[in-house]
Amino acid sequence: MSLSFTVQRKAVELVMPAGPTPRELKRLSDIDDQDGLRFHIPVIQFYRHDASMFGKDPAAVVRDAVAKALMHYYPFAGRLRELEGRKLAVDCTGEGVLFIEANADVSLKHFGDALQPPFPGLEDLIFDVPGSSEVLGTPLLLFQVTRLACGGFILAVRMMHTMADAPGMVQFLAAVAELARGATVPCRCGG
Template sequence: MVSPTFYLFKPLSDIDDQDGLRVRVPMIHIYKKQASMAEKDPVQVIRQALSQTLVFYYPFVGRLREEPHRKLMVDCTGEGAMFVEADADVTLDQFGDSLQPPFPCFHELLYYVSASQQITNTTLLLLQVLEL
């Protein structure tokens, strides 16, 4: 069972509120499936872990709001993170031995969510689990 989160407003510091930082930063992390997890669905494992963990990091499940004078704050609404499950028709072996940046096909692997392109009034955290 998921616990409720706090509802409050958290203004960003002047450092975090700079115009140059109002961007989304896509990242990719690759983990090989472990033999001990063979019977478990990685998507469900990650979804369950996030639902339990984000209770303690409740600002991530809120929304970024812009107040007067362009001041940003996190509206801790508890609305949740965006979670996308995807499948790819490739294997890790097709990427070669070195899985270092620049990662091949980076943008082709990420699912495009139009609502996540704006910075304010949308989820702060978008996670995608991709099974190869």
Template sequence: MDGKDPVKVIRGALSRALVFYYPFAGRLREMAGRKLVVECTGEGVLFIEAEAELSLQQFGDTLHPPFPWMEELLYDVPGSGGVGSLLAGHALEVRRVHLLSPPQSHMSDTVGLVQFMSAAGELARGAEAPSIQPVWQRDRLNARDPPDVFFTHREYDDVPDAKGTLTPLEDKVHHSFFGAAELSTLRSRLPPYLRRCSTFDLLTACLWRCRTIAISPDPNEEIRILTTVEFRRRFNPSLPPGYYGNAAAFSTAITTAGSLRVFS
């Protein structure tokens, strides 16, 4: 790539990737009944080139949160109306808009976005087409009409913070402190039948319990944790390879503070 402008290379690759992922180049429109559709207008995405007086070495050996100079690298495009932007150079930033609460993207989830960016990377390196062909096929996830609800969906409960136990985002400190040694220690403390659980489950359970102990709520107070579950392979048959839509659903675990604090 000597002698080539990385911005032109990345911009060209993204333009070509948007041909395959054409809905990303369109616009969301709200129809009757608050139904969102994609208008394939071909308007494309915002693309901004910027320069910074920084080198990659200044970020340190390990690139993990909290990331230095994050606010300087993020760019809000004036007048964009909240449309996500792409910032390209020797570093590439991708921004997208979340329109739900809890936050969730309408057009694709993280897996789909990574698939799109991988395709752009392949095209930047000279490929004629992505190695994984994108699959739109949103009709595979059409909701029943009328809806057929099998159980109460507690993940959508509106839970007021009546006791002031929710910490405002601006009062939180973002820090990374779990490594291989800490994870190994945590796993060794589990009963044998749980030691094959995922790292995500292990950390989530640990932090959920530690936070509950730290805020010392009433033992009978209901405590919950909300996360998302990716379900591409959970269908029978599973969603086709290359499906880049939103294939994630909210899931919640609910118990009492006393139950979380009693285990050792």
């Protein structure tokens, strides 16, 4: 069974840290600097309609939480640079991460009970902004919040793998979730 739906995206924007962050150059470890890790990892999460969210726009809530999280995880708002010997470093510039707000004419139930890959229309749920898949000089994170017809939403994230492994990505996304739920500081922030 194939699922067909339409996603309408708003203009791509940059979300910058909600406050000032250090301006520095951080060299990646030799483990993180491997050629085999120089690619982006996509993650997709589905959220059912929640009556307690009445009157709150998931895109605005996530955008605000990302901006707050970037104050604690500020290297993600920077850009990768290549130094001598192809050594990667994060230039902590505070330039921000990509954010896309979208709407889809589909309900969560149409994706079926087992929300597992392959997802129909994945390229629309995590849009590859032209030029954003490069390793050097591009945003290290891309977020897309797609509101669904049922009131639920889909959060898709693409992260540069040299910046974090799976546990690191989970830690960052948990911090975003904590801030989205109203925390003033993420408790899992690894300093």
